[in-house]
Amino acid sequence: MINEWNELKRTFSSPRAILSYAFALLLLAGYIVFYQFAPLGEPFDNLVLNSITSLAALAVAGVSTVVFLYYDPEDHPRKIWKNMMIGAWLWFFAEAAWQIYAFIFEEVPVPSIADFGWWLGFLFFTFALYHQYSAIMPGESETIRLYAIGAWLVVLLLPLSLLSALGTFTVESFVDFYYPFADLAVGIAGLALVFVFRGGALMRPWIGLMIFGVSDMLYAWAEKTGMYAWSAENSNALTLVIDSTYLLAYLIFGLGILGHWMLLRHGLRSK
Amino acid sequence: MPEIQAMVDSFYERRQTGLIRLAYSPDKNLYLFLKRGGVFSAALFNSGLTQIFPRDQWLEKVHSAGEAYAKAIPLSPLGLLLFGLSLQVRDGRTEEISDPGQVSQYLKSEAGRSEPSLVYLNWQRSSGLVLFPEKNSQPYSVFVSEETVRDEAGLSPVFYEAWGPQCMASAFSLDASVDIWKEYQLRRLFAEICNLMLARFRTLAGRALVESLVRVMTSFTSERDLDISISSHKILDCEVFLSSEVAAKYYRLFLAEMFEHCAVVVGPRLLAASLRENIANLPAPDLDLIDAHALLPRGYFYD
Numbered sequence: 001m002i003n004e005w006n007e008l009k010r011t012f013s014s015p016r017a018i019l020s021y022a023f024a025l026l027l028l029a030g031y032i033v034f035y036q037f038a039p040l041g042e043p044f045d046n047l048v049l050n051s052i053t054s055l056a057a058l059a060v061a062g063v064s065t066v067v068f069l070y071y072d073p074e075d076h077p078r079k080i081w082k083n084m085m086i087g088a089w090l091w092f093f094a095e096a097a098w099q100i101y102a103f104i105f106e107e108v109p110v111p112s113i114a115d116f117g118w119w120l121g122f123l124f125f126t127f128a129l130y131h132q133y134s135a136i137m138p139g140e141s142e143t144i145r146l147y148a149i150g151a152w153l154v155v156l157l158l159p160l161s162l163l164s165a166l167g168t169f170t171v172e173s174f175v176d177f178y179y180p181f182a183d184l185a186v187g188i189a190g191l192a193l194v195f196v197f198r199g200g201a202l203m204r205p206w207i208g209l210m211i212f213g214v215s216d217m218l219y220a221w222a223e224k225t226g227m228y229a230w231s232a233e234n235s236n237a238l239t240l241v242i243d244s245t246y247l248l249a250y251l252i253f254g255l256g257i258l259g260h261w262m263l264l265r266h267g268l269r270s271k
Numbered sequence: 272m273p274e275i276q277a278m279v280d281s282f283y284e285r286r287q288t289g290l291i292r293l294a295y296s297p298d299k300n301l302y303l304f305l306k307r308g309g310v311f312s313a314a315l316f317n318s319g320l321t322q323i324f325p326r327d328q329w330l331e332k333v334h335s336a337g338e339a340y341a342k343a344i345p346l347s348p349l350g351l352l353l354f355g356l357s358l359q360v361r362d363g364r365t366e367e368i369s370d371p372g373q374v375s376q377y378l379k380s381e382a383g384r385s386e387p388s389l390v391y392l393n394w395q396r397s398s399g400l401v402l403f404p405e406k407n408s409q410p411y412s413v414f415v416s417e418e419t420v421r422d423e424a425g426l427s428p429v430f431y432e433a434w435g436p437q438c439m440a441s442a443f444s445l446d447a448s449v450d451i452w453k454e455y456q457l458r459r460l461f462a463e464i465c466n467l468m469l470a471r472f473r474t475l476a477g478r479a480l481v482e483s484l485v486r487v488m489t490s491f492t493s494e495r496d497l498d499i500s501i502s503s504h505k506i507l508d509c510e511v512f513l514s515s516e517v518a519a520k521y522y523r524l525f526l527a528e529m530f531e532h533c534a535v536v537v538g539p540r541l542l543a544a545s546l547r548e549n550i551a552n553l554p555a556p557d558l559d560l561i562d563a564h565a566l567l568p569r570g571y572f573y574d
Contacts, residue, residue, distance in 0.1 A: 075477040135474050136541065200538025202475065267483025268532045 014266075020258055024251040027052050031247050035240050043103060049243070050099035056250035057092040060208075063257045064088045070264045079131040084205070084257075087124035094118045110172040122182050125209065126152065129189045132206075136196060151189075155181040180220040187213015201263045208253020215245040275303075275333055278343045283308035288511060289346040290354055293339035301339065302358065303329055304351060306511040307498070314358050321358045342415075348498065348509045350413045350422035352455060353400040356389050359451045360443035363391070368440050371433040377440055378426060382410065387445045387455070394435035401426060404459070447556075453515035457564065458508055460557050461522040464567070465506040467549040468533065475545075476536050478503060484532055491528050497521060519564035527568040539570065 031052045038045040068085040071078035094117025101108040108114065126148055133144045159177035163169040190209035197203035219242050222228040228239055278291050286308040293301040298319075304312040313329040315322045324332065346354070368374055374392065381390050382403050392399040397416030404410065414421040414429045421427045445452050473481045481503045488501045498509040512518035534542045546567065550558070561567060 070479060072478050075479075076474045077477040138474065196541050197538040198540050200534060200541065201536050203538060263536070264477075264479045267480065268487050268535060 014262060017258070017262060020255060024255060027056060028244065028247060028251060032240070032244060035243065043106070046106075047099075047103055050095075050102055053243075053247055053250065054092065054095045054099050056247055056254060057088070057095040060250055060254040060257065061085070061088040061092040063254055063261060067257055067261045067264065070261065076131070076135050080128050080135070083124045083128035083131065087121045087128060090117045090121035090124060094121060111175045115175050118179075119182075122186060125186055129186070129193070132193060133189075151185045155185050176220065176224065180217045183213040183216035183220075187217075201260065204256035204259045205253070206256070208249055208251075208256050211245070211249040211252055215242065215249045218242045218245060272333065275341055278341060279303070279305070279310060281343065282345075287345050288348055288351055289344050290351060292342045292344060293333065294342070295337060295339045301332060302354065303333075304355065304511075306348075306351075311511065312513060314355075316358055323358075344415055344420055346413065346420075346422050348511045349402075349411055351511055352451070352458075353389070353402055353411065353413050355451045356402070356443075356449075356455065357391050357400050359449050360389055361446065361449065363441035363443040365439060365441040368438040369436065371431075371438070374438060374440075375431050378430065381442055382426075384444075389443045391441045391443070392430065393439045393441075394437070397434045399427075399430055401430070402455075450515050453560070454512060454518045456557075456560055457515055457518050457522060457566070460553075460560060460566070461518075461526070462506050462508055463553070463557075464526065464549070465501070465529070466504075468529070468546065469501075469504065469506070471545045471549065472533050472537070473503065475541075480536055484529070487532055488525070488529055491525070495521070495524075497525070499525065515564075519566060523564070523566055523568070526566065530568050543570070 031049060033039075034045055034048050034052075040048065064081065064085040065088075068078065068081040071081060094114040097112065097117060098108055098114035101112055101114065130144055130148050134141045137144065155178065158181055159174055160169070163173055163177060187210050190206045190213065193206040194203050194210060197206070219228065222238060222242055227236070228242070275291065275293070281287075282289065282291075282305045288306055290305060291303040293303070295301070298317065300316045302314045302316065303310050304314070310326050310329050312326055313324055313332060315324070315332065366377075368377060378390065378401060381388055381401070384403065385405065387405060388403050390401040390403065392401070394416075397414070397419075399412065399414040401410050401412045409424055410426050411424055412421070412427045412430065414427055416434065419429065421429050445456075447453060447456075469481065469484075472484065485501050485503055492499045492501075498511075500507045500509070510518075510521070512521070530542060530546075537545075550561065550567070553561075
């Protein structure tokens with residue numbers, strides 16, 4: 001842990017890093033203020049709130065693109081970052097689409113084009129996770145592939161069979177059920193990577209993915225139990241926590257990737 | 272004596288590595304070993320026995336030994352190691368080769384051995400050393416005559432020339448009780464561990480971070496005046512050590528530094544696991560050597 005702490009201290013001392021942390025804090029503070037006080041009135045408060053989330057997703061996509069471009073074509077990590085980048089851009093487009101829907105209809109239909117973006121994003125994050133695990137266990141690529149396919153089958157079939165057994169299957173309910181399982185799978189895979197890279201800089205990009213798992217599960221639970229408020233004016237403390245955690249996940253994801261880019265750019269330093 | 276001092280000065284000016292051989296009689300030779308221009312050790316070979324003494328005694332020994340025929344032989348660090356080996360090895364299998372054509376057959380048969388071995392070929396006015404590492408690895412050879420010095424990876428074709436009517440050939444197998452064999456084994460093992468870990472680090476972190484590691488390690492070796500260079504794919508160890516203990520000490524420091532930087536990126540836990548995975552495939556004698564010299568940093572390999 002000393003290594004990681006020293007590395008974090010080094011990273012934090014860079015002016016560019018301080019700016020990034022300040023920007024992230026500003027976004028989070030702005031988000032909470034708009035959530036709590038809704039100063040502009042509908043629909044502009046929601047527009048600002050959703051724009052902040054989209055902006056965070058755009059930052060993640062941008063910084064993951066920069067990391068991807070940093071690697072040489074023959075570098076193994078380039079495969080990881082190619083998929084991370086595509087996944088991040090798909091999530092940004094999904095956020096933007098969701099924001100447009102929310103602005104026009106207030107309540108977003110399910111499924112929508114945004115769901116397709118998130119779904120496809122999950123697929124590319126799975127590829128990224130597969131390549132990362134293959135780098136860690138080079139002799140176990142086949143097993144990792146089987147686990148990945150198995151996880152996807154569980155994520156797709158479990159909600160399907162549960163809903164069919166209860167006789168409540170609709171495309172909407174399937175999509176709603178799918179997210180918690182997909183988040184759980186990605187969250188567990190991310191958590192395992194954080195554990196594997198514990199104390200190392202390569203752990204940082206995966207922390208955000210893990211937090212997405214927690215945040216999306218909270219959202220799914222609140223939405224299903226009717227506790228989720230769809231507008232800033234009707235918001236409650238729980239919705240604030242859930243939505244802030246979602247934004248926080250994007251911010252931590254982005255900062256983790258940014259930390260990785262700074263390590264690539266500045267390299268290791270002599271003692 | 273002034274001639275010998277001039278030879279030493281010439282090595283110093285060029286920061287050359289090599290040796291100065293002082294031949295007093297066919298059975299008595301004094302060797303001065305020089306590393307980057309400075310005498311670092313000396314050895315007296317007298318009637319089949321080798322006595323090694325520290326560098327501060329070489330002047331005194333040269334003074335007391337009398338008149339000698341002196342020859343300066345610039346060598347690579349590995350060539351120098353071969354000479355050191357030839358002075359310290361024991362219990363060789365010696366045979367006489369009367370037909371120059373048989374030298375190649377003799378060398379071929381030695382190359383097929385599974386254990387590392389050193390071959391010493393001695394003609395009347397020239398001599399040669401060939402180190403055969405493990406099977407399927409490239410040998411290393413040094414040839415010295417009055418006019419020629421060959422020091423190269425692989426088996427020099429010069430060995431197959433007719434250097435005299437008779438050749439005494441001696442072969443020495445690896446003997447772990449001889450310190451310089453241990454140094455050679457440590458050198459080989461150190462390079463193997465570094466190369467394995469570099470490949471692993473490259474897969475996990477990519478070229479940019481490997482190159483960054485290379486820069487950090489280059490600064491580490493230059494601060495300690497070690498002639499060990501590291502590239503993104505392999506390590507080139509041109510350092511000469513006084514003993515296996517000294518070699519182990521520097522290799523231990525190098526590996527500790529390298530692993531500490533790798534751990535910053537991949538984490539100590541994964542680094543330790545990768546290290547164990549790579550080390551597990553090494554043969555048992557190599558593992559014993561790692562243990563005996565505590566070569567790998569505590570915390571990554573030892574519990």
